Each structure stands twice: as structure tokens, then as C-alpha cells.
Amino acid sequence: MVNIRSLDPSASPLDYYGYELRRLREEAGLSQSQLGDVLFCTGSLVGQVETARKVPTREFSERLDAALMTGGLFTRLVGLVLKSQLPSWFRPYADMEARATYLCSFQVQVVHGLLQTKGYARALMGARVESDLDGMVAARIERQRIMDRENPPLFWVVLSEAALHQEVGGRTVMREQLDHLLGMQDREWVKIQILPFEVGAHAGSHGSFTLLRFESDPDLVYTEDFVQGHMTVDSAAFREGSLRYDHLRAAALSVEDSTTLITRVMEEHYGDQPEPGGSELA
Structure with missing residues (x-):
């Protein structure tokens, strides 16, 4: 049975997306199943997006624009939808991250979000999130689009070897x-x-942090605990963060030697041997 759950388009970007999808699909005289065939997905998936129970991907949105000839409407909307899936406390930082011209970050235990693959992000967030995991993963990957801009920020990361x-x-x-x-x-x-x-002991032992610089806005420092993130434009805090970061960068391996270490760890620890509990095929 087709789900006809009504939506309030002003409730959220996801609700607005679903409302417009249903409206334009019906104007085109297509059923959910018929549109799904055009999009190479199931009619059930179309219905889930229409009822705001499923977060659309950018690929889905691009196909949708082509199928319904909407002039890029859904491709533009999906950015707002995915941003709305970020934790509310994180969105102000995501806005500043997207505007920064220079990002310097130290990460103690895990790979920085702008460098994560979908599989890694899903496993990492899945350890503490059960609902809306698809949407949260998609939102994290969406953040990485700033790295594909014509003028991306300079992004310099120091990762603890523990992250590997x-x-x-x-x-x-x-x-x-x-x-x-x-x-x-x-x-x-x-x-x-x-x-x-x-x-051994190092200047980042107190935890991960990120320094952001802008063309016209004040520099800021971002830190995060297990509850929320914290941003400050306090000049003394930024000075301290910059000093710590310079010490970390000086103590770290060169970019070239870091590449060698990443390659070695990948081959020695994560090679083609079977997963634990698995068995090799004859």
C-alpha cells in the first residue's frame, strides 16, 4: 500500500524535500514504483523519502532532477537536508568550517571527519548511534564537498599513529x-x-583540536568533548592552540615519511588476509 502520510513542508528541510518530491511526481503522473524504475531504485525508497522517513543522497537527488526535469531543485535542496542531519550543536562549526581558508587539525584517536570514508564513518558513528545512521553518515560525507571546491581550504592534519x-x-x-x-x-x-x-608525551596529549583561519573573520579554535563542541575566538586560546600545533607538526613525521608509514600499516595490518572468524575461499 502506498504511504500517504501528509507532511508539513515548513517542519524541516527533509519534510520540504519530501513534500516537493510527492507534488512533482504526482504532477508528472508517475506512481512511486514508476519513478523508482526511472531512478533505478525501489518505489518503496521513493515513498520513504516522500514521507521524510529516509534521507535522500546527492546521487538520488541528481537523478531525480534529471527524471522530473526540475532544473536542479533537488540537487540544491539536498545540501540543506543533509546539513539538517548534523547534530544541532555541530552545525555552527560546520558553517565556519565551510568558510575557512585554512584548517589545521590534530586528531588523537580517529581519522578527521573530512578524511573519512563512508565505511569508516558508518562504523565509527554506529558504535554510539542506532537511529538515523544513514542520514548522519551522508551528512558527514557531504561536509567533505568543501575539499572539491574550485578554491578549497588549505587542510593540514596531524594524526596520532593510534588512528592508523x-x-x-x-x-x-x-x-x-x-x-x-x-x-x-x-x-x-x-x-x-x-x-x-x-x-611519547606531546603537546596534544589533552585532546584533539582544530584551528580555523578566514579571509575576514577572526581566527578560532574548535574543541570537542563527548557531549558537544566548543568554539572560541579568544586570541589567547588561539595563540596557545597555534603553539601546540606547531610543536605537534615539528614532532610528527614529514609528509613523505607519513605516507610511507600509512602504506606500511595498511599492508602489514590490513592486507588481504581473511577477517577474524572468516575463511579463505578455495
């Missing part, structure tokens, strides 16, 4: 993640350094 060894999602996911880091190293505006274990 903390197995998130299994060996296959980790191999894909480390391979993705190697691919990102090829980008002119992305630099990744690894802080090796042998450094």
Missing part, C-alpha cells in the same frame, strides 16, 4: 580508509602528517 591502528569497522574498512588517506595526500591543498608512538 585503532581498527574501526574491520580490516577491509581500515584498508579502504588508509588507502583513501594516501589518495588525499596527492592533493595539493591537503597535507597529512603522522605523529609516531615513539614521540
Whole structure:
């Protein structure tokens, strides 16, 4: 049975997206199943998006615009929809991140969100989130679009070596993640350094942080705890963060040596051996 749940288009970007999808589909004289055939998906998926029970992807939106000839309406809307899936406390930071011209970040335990693969992000967030996981993963991947802009920010990351060894999602996911880091190293505006274990105590022992610089706005520091994030434009805090980051970058391996270490960990720890409990095919 077709789901005819009514939506209030002003309730949220997701509700507005679903409302417009149903309206334009019906104007085109298509059933959910017929539209699904055109989009190479099920009619059930179309119905779930129409009733705001499923978050649309960017690929779905692009196909939808082509199928209904909407002039890019849904491709424009999906950015708002995905942004609305971010935690409310995180959205102000995401806005500032998208405007920054220079991002410097130190990460203690995990790969930075702008460098995560879908599989890694899903495994990481799935450890503490049960509902709306698809939407949260899609929102995290959407953030990464700033790296594909014509003028992307300069993004310099120092990762603790622990991020390479903390197995998130299994060996296959980790191999894909480390391979993705190697691919990102090829980008002119992305630099990744690894802080090796042998450094011992270091200037980032108190936790992860990110420094953001802008063309006209004040510089700011972003930190995060297990409840929410914290931004400050306090000049003393930014000065302290900059000093700590400079110490971390100086103690870390060079970009070239970091690439070598990432490659070695990927091959030695996440090679083609079977997953635990699995068996090799004859």
C-alpha cells in the first residue's frame, strides 16, 4: 500500500524535500514504483523519502532532477537536508568550517571527519548511534564537498599513529580508509602528517583540536568533548592552540615519511588476509 502520510513542508528541510518530491511526481503522473524504475531504485525508497522517513543522497537527488526535469531543485535542496542531519550543536562549526581558508587539525584517536570514508564513518558513528545512521553518515560525507571546491581550504592534519591502528569497522574498512588517506595526500591543498608512538608525551596529549583561519573573520579554535563542541575566538586560546600545533607538526613525521608509514600499516595490518572468524575461499 502506498504511504500517504501528509507532511508539513515548513517542519524541516527533509519534510520540504519530501513534500516537493510527492507534488512533482504526482504532477508528472508517475506512481512511486514508476519513478523508482526511472531512478533505478525501489518505489518503496521513493515513498520513504516522500514521507521524510529516509534521507535522500546527492546521487538520488541528481537523478531525480534529471527524471522530473526540475532544473536542479533537488540537487540544491539536498545540501540543506543533509546539513539538517548534523547534530544541532555541530552545525555552527560546520558553517565556519565551510568558510575557512585554512584548517589545521590534530586528531588523537580517529581519522578527521573530512578524511573519512563512508565505511569508516558508518562504523565509527554506529558504535554510539542506532537511529538515523544513514542520514548522519551522508551528512558527514557531504561536509567533505568543501575539499572539491574550485578554491578549497588549505587542510593540514596531524594524526596520532593510534588512528592508523585503532581498527574501526574491520580490516577491509581500515584498508579502504588508509588507502583513501594516501589518495588525499596527492592533493595539493591537503597535507597529512603522522605523529609516531615513539614521540611519547606531546603537546596534544589533552585532546584533539582544530584551528580555523578566514579571509575576514577572526581566527578560532574548535574543541570537542563527548557531549558537544566548543568554539572560541579568544586570541589567547588561539595563540596557545597555534603553539601546540606547531610543536605537534615539528614532532610528527614529514609528509613523505607519513605516507610511507600509512602504506606500511595498511599492508602489514590490513592486507588481504581473511577477517577474524572468516575463511579463505578455495
